[in-house]
Amino acid sequence: MTLYLCFCLAMALFSGPGAILALAPENEVPLHPTTWLGENKVTPVHLPKGRTRRLYFTLKKRADLMSVTVSPCAVPIEWSLAVRTLKDKPPKKPHWSSKKSMPEVWWRGSAREVRIYSYTGNDVDTYTGPVYAPASIYILRLKSNEQNTKVSAYIHEGPGPSGAFPELPSDPKVHILGVGMTSVTLSWSPSSSVVVKDGHHGSLPYHEYCVLVNHKHNYQSLCAAREGIRKERQNVQKRERREKPGKEIVWATLKDWWWQQPDALEDHASSLWDNPEDPGCVCRDVESVCTVSDLLPETQYYFDVFVVDRVNGTNAAYTGTFARTHKEARQAVTSLREGQVKWVTLSGDASSQKGEQLFRFKPRGWQQNGLLTLHTCNGTSKVKVTISSKGQVLSSEEVGHQLAQIWLHGGPSYRLQIQALVQSSSSSSISKGDSNKSKFCLKMQASSAYHRRAAPVFPATLQIKSFNKLRTCNSITIAWMGTEERSLYCVYRRQIPPDAKDIRHSSTDRCLDPEARPANERVLCKYFQELNPRRAVTTAVIGGLDPGVVYVFDVYLMRRWGLPIKYHSKMVRTRNEC
Template identity: 25%
Template sequence: MPRLLDKARYIILLLLYTTLGGHTTRGEEFKFGDSRAEYFAEAKILPEKLEVPRYLLHNVTEKIFFTEGEDNKPLFLTIIPCASSVEWTLTHRSISSSKSSSQAAGNTPNSSPPSDNTVLYHHQGRDLHNFTHPTGEAGLYTIEIRALESDTYVRLYASNRFPLKDYPVLPKDDSVTIKRRSRKGFSVEWNPSPQETPFDSIIEYHIAVNRKRPFDTYCSLMSHLQGDTPPRQTTSFEFPEEIQRNEEFRAKANPIKPAKKNEITYLNLGAKTKFTFNGARPGRKYFVNVFVYNKQNKKAVALKSLVVRTKPKKGRSSSVKRIKNGRTQIHIFKKPKESLTMEFRIRKPAKELLLGVHVCGKVRFQIRTKKKKWFSRRVHNYKEFTLKDLPKDTYTIKIKGSKKGGDEIRFTLTTKKNKYKYPRLPKETSVTSVNTTCENVTIEWIGETQRQTFCVYKTEISEEVAKRRPKTDQCASEIDKASEEVFCKRFRNHQQQRLRESVKGLHANRNYRIDVIVKQNKRSKLFVRYDSLYVKTAEAC
C-alpha cells in the first residue's frame, strides 16, 4: 500500500511539473527533493543531489526537466557524455509566464499557449561540463540534449545547494606534456592532484593511448573499451503504454560495441605521474588521456587530452624514387590496391606545374607536401592538369591502384613547357570526314601548338563493328596489328587551325576506321589517340 501511495504522489507531482502549477504562486515551493531517482527514466525529472544516467538515441533530441520554487538560489548543473559528444541547451520558463500563458490559452481554447522559454546556456562537446547560475529564478528548467555521433549514455546532476563534489580534484595546470618523442615511442608527464596526500593512497592515475579518438571523460573510455549495455527495462508505474514505450525504445537502441583487441592501451599507473609508451609506429598520431581516479568511490576525471605524433623514419626510404623534371614515368600495378610513392623537387617557386597522366584502368593520384595537399583526383584514360603557384619544396607523389589490380600508368611532371615530353591533345579530339569517294576520304582534325608527329592509320572493319562504333581506347599501348599506316608527318599548328589530309588506297563499298595518333617523334613509343572516325566508301567510282 505505501508503494502505491508513493506512485500516486509522484504522478500528481509529475502533473505539477508538466503544467508548472497553473494555480501556484512564488511563495509555494517546488523542490528538487520532491522527485525520486527511481522514476527519472520515465518522468525525465532530475532528482536533487544525485548523479543519474540517461540513455540517448543517436541524433534524437530529448527533453529533461527540473524545477526551482525560489528566486535568487544558485543553480549547479553537470553533464557528462560517454560514448558520443552531445549538444545541449538549457532553457528556463518562469511561473508567472506559465500562468499568463495558461490564462491566454483558457480564453481562446483553439489556440496554443505562447512559448516564453529563455535560453540560459548552450554547449557542444564530449567533455565533462559544469554550468553555474549564481542567481537562479523560480520556474521550470528544461535541458534539450542530443547525441551527435552514436547512441550514448550521459550522466546528469543538478542542485540548488552545491556543485558535484564526488569527483577527484584536478591540478591547476591540468595539461599532459611530452617529455620525449622518438620514432617508436614517447614519454609524457603531468602534475599530481591536490587531493593526493602522503597519509593515504585513495588517488591513482590511469592512462589510455589509442589512434582513433580522445576520451575526455572516464565513462567515454569505458564505453569504447568495454562497449555499452542496452538501456534496461524500466517500468516503475507498470502502465501498459509505459511498457510498450520502453520496448520500442529498447528496439531502437544501438549501443556501441567494444574496441578490438589492442586498439586501446589502458593502464593503472598507481601514484606515478610519468609514463613511457613503447611500440608505437613511426610518423603516426596517438591520442593520450590521463585520468585522476578515486579508489574509494571509483570516480575519475580527465586531464586535458594530448595528441602525440611520433617522429618519421630517418631519411628517404630506398623505395621512394625521385622524379626528374619532364621525365616520363611508367608503372604497372600488379597487385590489388598496390601503391607507388615518388618524390618531385621544385627548387624555386613555379608559376605552373604541368601534369600529364595516361592510365589504363583507374588510379588515385595525389600530390602533397608536409603542409598541404595540392592535388588529389581519381584518374582514368588520358588527362592533363595544370597546378599553379607552387612554392619551393619537395612534393610527394602517391598513386594507388584499383581493387582489381593490373592498372598501368604513364605520367610526366614539369615546371617548364619546353620539357613536357608527353604528346599533347587539344580539348577538341574529334576527327571529321570532309569528302568521301570510292577510293579515298578527306579528314580534318585540330592540331597542337607544340611540334609533334601525327600518324594516320586505316583499318578495314566489318559491317557489325561499323554499326557498334566502339569508343577510342586511350589505354591501348600498341597499334592494332590489322591497321595500316597511311603516313606520319611532323609539324606545329601555331594557331590550332583544322588540319586536312587525304587517306588514299581504299576500296569501294567498304567500312573503314581511321585513327590519328600523336607522338613526340616518330621513334617514340608513347602516343595518345584522337577519337576514331568510322566511314564507308562510295559504292561505285
Template identity: 35%
Template sequence: MAPLRWCLLCLLLLLGSRAQKFPTRDEELFQMQIRDKTFFHDSSVIPDGAEISSFLFRDTPKRFFFMVEEDNTPLSVTVTPCDTPLEWKLSLQELPEEASGEGSGEPEPLERQKQQVTEEEGTELFSYKGNDVESFLSSSSPSGLYQLELLSTEKDTHFQVYATTTPESDQPYPELPYDPRVDITALGRTTVTLAWKPSPTASLLKQPVHYCVVLNRQHNFKSLCAAEAGLSLDDTFMTAPKPGLDFSPFDFAHFGFPVETSGQGRSLLVKPSPKLGRQASLRPKADIQKICIGNKNIFTISDLKPDTQYYFDVFVVNSRSNTSTAYVGTFTRTKEEAKQKTMELKDGKVTDVFVKRKGMKFLRFAPVSSHQKVTFFVHSCLDAVQIQVRRDGQLLLSQSVEGVRQFLLRGKPKAKYLVRLKGSRKGASLLKVLASTRPSKQAFPALPEDMRIKAFDRLRTCSSATVAWLGTQERNKFCIYKKEVDDHYSEEQKRREQNQCLGPDMRKKSEKVLCKYFHSQNLQKAVTTETIQGLQPGRAYLLDVYVIGHGGHSVKYQSKVVKTRKFC
C-alpha cells in the first residue's frame, strides 16, 4: 500500500509530460520551472488523508492531482459540494516506465510539456453531477497519476475534497447509527426539541465527536459545508478560506516573485475576488442558525416564531479531523399562537371585562338588525386602556380610554364590529363595555367633564366638612360615602381604591352619608354642595361620590381626603 506523497516528482509529473524524465540536476530544473508562475497556479496536489476546502469560479474548471506509486492500492475520493451542484470526474494516466526511474537527459521544453498534459486526458474512472456528497471507492487501484477535475456552471462556490489510500476500515468521516433520522420529541409555539441516536464513531471507535444543529426556513442541507455556505453571507467566509486548506503548490513570494491576482494567476489567499464580493453583497440574507452542542444527542431550540415551518439538520463532527457527516434531517411547523377568545357583546347590555397587565381582549358585536349608528360605552375602572374598533376589518377608532368614554360610530347594514382592548403596563385593568344600536337608551349615566370633588377649606370645622361636585343637564341620583383613614393615608392607597366600577353596593351601610337627585339645564349652575356632619376633630376622612344611571350602573367620582380641624 503506497500513500499519496507530497513529492517533487509528483509536481513535475503534474506539470509536465507523462514521459518526462526526472533530471539529475533537480535544483537547476526547479529554478527554471518555478519562473513560470501561471503554470503552477493551474494545479494543486491533494494530500493523503486530509480534507481540503477549495473554491471554484463559475465556468472555470479546477484540477487536482495525486499519484499512486504501486498497483493494487485501495483508493477513496470524496467530493462535497457546498452551496451549488458540481460536475466532477476522476481519471487515471498510467505512468510510463521511464517516468518512475532515475532518468537522464535534458528536460523537454516547458510549453511542450503543458501541451502534452492537455492532450493526454487519461482513462475516466468516475463522473458525477449534482449536489450530493459522492465518493469513488476502489479496493485495488493501479499505479499512476490521478486527476480530479471539477466545474461549477451555476455560480462561484466552495467545495471540499478528501482522498486517501488507507483501508476502508479507517473511517475518515464519522459514522451514522443504524437509524440516522432526527426525531422531534416535543413541539410548542416557540420551541422544538430534537433527538437522535449517537454516532458509533464515539461509542465503538472511541473517537471524539460533537454535534452541530442547523435550522432554517427553506430546506434541509446535505452537508455541514452547505449549511456554512448559507450562513456565511459576509465577505469573510466567501473570500477567505481557512488558512492552509486552499493553496497553490508553491509560495512565489518566498522565492522573490511578485504576486499577481489578475488573469489565470488569481488566488483566493492573496486578495478577495471583487466578483465574489459583489455577488455576496447582492445575495439575500439567509435565515440560518448553527448551534454546536457538544456530545449530547438531545437539544431544545427556543425563540422560534409561532406557526412557522422550520427545517432541522444534525451533523456529527469528528473533533480531531473536523470531518462531518449529516443525519437525515427533518422539518416541522411550530404551533399557532393561542387564539384569543372573543367575547360577544349583546345589544344594550353591559359586559364586564378583565384585561391582564399588557394583555389583550377581543370583543365582537354583530347587530341582528339594520342600524344607522352604533354607540360604544367604555368604562375603564382603573388605568387607561387602549381601544381599537374595526368594522368588517376596517379600522374606525384607536384611542386611549381613561374613565368613561362614549363613541358614536356610523353604522352599516349587516356590519360586524371587532373591539380590541389592550391593558396598561402598570397593572391589570377592569372595564365595563356596552354596545348599542339605540343611542338614546343609555345604560351609563351622563357625566360631567370634571369628576373631581372639591373641599372648602374655610368651611371645615372640628365635626364637619363641606364639599361640592359637578352634575349634568340629565337628572341623576348621587350618593356620598365617607370612611375614616389614618394620617398616613398615601396616594398609593388611594389609587388602589379608585376602582370606579365598584358601586355603592360594595360599601358598608355605616359609611353612607346620603343620596339625592339634582340636575340643571344651565351647565354653569349644575353644581351641588353637601355638608357632612358627625365627624371627629383632627381626623382624616375619605369621601366618595357615586352617580347612578337609569339602568342601575354607577360611576364613582375621584376620591377626596379631607381632615377636620383639631381645635375649634
C-alpha cells in the first residue's frame, strides 16, 4: 500500500501543478492563506483571464442588512455572492485537532452553500440583502473571461448608503448646453455626495468632478478610461519605435484625453499621468458646468463626467453623451468677371477674417491664361497675393506701393487669396482709434490674355520729366518713358489754386482712374511704340496755360489688359514774364 501511494504522488508531481489541483476536491481547504475582505474598505483585486478568484468575509456586527459593491475596470466580469452556513453548531471539542482554522471547521463540518446573487457586465453593481446567521462565511467569486483586469470590492454592513462610493443624482445624464465650432458646453445635476471640507487656507474638497473627452466611445468608470489611455500610449510608443530615428511623432491621440486629476488618485495613476496634456477646460471643485475648448471643427466627441471621492479613491460615472462640433466657417469666395475692376478693403488685423479675401477667376479661351493686376492705394500698406489652382499653390508674392501684375497660367481656373500684411511697430504704428489707418485699400483687375505668352512689360521708369528751357508763360514740354509695345498714353492736367497753403502734397491719387477725372482735365492722348527700350521716350507740348500758375500733370498708360498705369505726378509752374 505504501508503494502504491508513493507511485500516485510521483505521477502527480510529474504531471504538473494542474494535476495536483485536479486531485483536490472542491471543498478542500488550500494551504495558502485565504483572502479575506475587510469591512468599510475598498479592496483592489487582480483577475487573471479565465481564472476564478474567491474572496471571503464575515460580518461581526449585529445588523439586518448588508451590501456588496463590485466595480469592474475595463472589461465585463462575472461575479457571484454565496453564503456558507453550518447546519449544526460545531462541537466545543471536535474530534479533529484544535489547531484547525475556522474555514476548515466550515468545510469539514456539515455546512451548506447557498448562492444569493450573481451579475455579469461592466457596470458598477451593488447587492443589498438580509444578513444570514452570524456564524456564516460569505464567498465572493470573481472571473474575467476576456482578458486580465482588475476590480474593486467593498463590503458594508447596516442600512443606508455606504458612503465609500459617490452617489449619483436622480438624473445621472450629462446634458449639452451648447455646441460651437471648437467648443462644447456641458452640464450635469450635482451629486449629493459633493461636499466641501471644512477648513481654511485652501483646504481641498472631499469630492470633485472629472471630465473626459475622446473620439471613440463613452466609459463606464474612471479605471476603464485610464486603461484606455494606457493602451493608447503604448500604441503611440510602438509606432514611434517603428518610425525612423529623428522623425517627429505627433501625440494627436493623447491630446484628445484631458481632465482634472484628483490628488488622491495620483498614487494609482502616476505612471499614466507623468506628463498630462494641457486640459483646456478645468472643472474645479464642485462646479457642475464645464466648457470644453480647443476641439476640432466637424468632429464627433464623446463626453464623460465622473464624481470622485478623493478620500476613498472611488468614483461614480454619469451617463455619458456625445456631440459633433459645427463645421468651420468657410470664407466666401467672390467670382471676378472678365476685365472687372474690383476695389478691395482689408482690415489691418491679419488674424481676423476681414484681414483677407478670396476670389475666383476663370480665364476665357483655350489657352486659359490670364493677367492679374493689383494696385495698393495706401502709401505704406502691403498685401500678400497667393495664386493656386486645384489645391496647388502656383505663386505667392508681396505687393507694395508699386503697381504689380501677375501672370496666370497652368490651370483652368484660379483661386486668389489677398491677405493684408501687418506692419511692425518699428516702421509705423497703427493706432486703435484711427479706423482709416487700420484699413488697406487696393484695386485689382483680372482679364484673359488672348494670344499672349507673358505679362505686358512696364516702362523703365514712371517719372515724368519737364524741360526748363522749353517752359514759357503759356506752355510747357514734358517727356516720359514708353515701352516697345504699341500703347495709348493720355495726359491730364490740374491747376493748383493760388490760395493753396501747401502745394507739396498736391499729387493726384494714384488709384484714381482716368475715367473718374473730369473731361476738361484731359489734354491729349497719343499712341507710341519703340522697339529699342533705351530710346522709348516720347514728349508732349502742353499749351493754353496761364502765366505764373502751378499745374499738376499726370500721364496714364492705357492698356488692353490690366489696369491703367499712372506715372508719378509732375508739378510745373509756368513763367511769369516772357
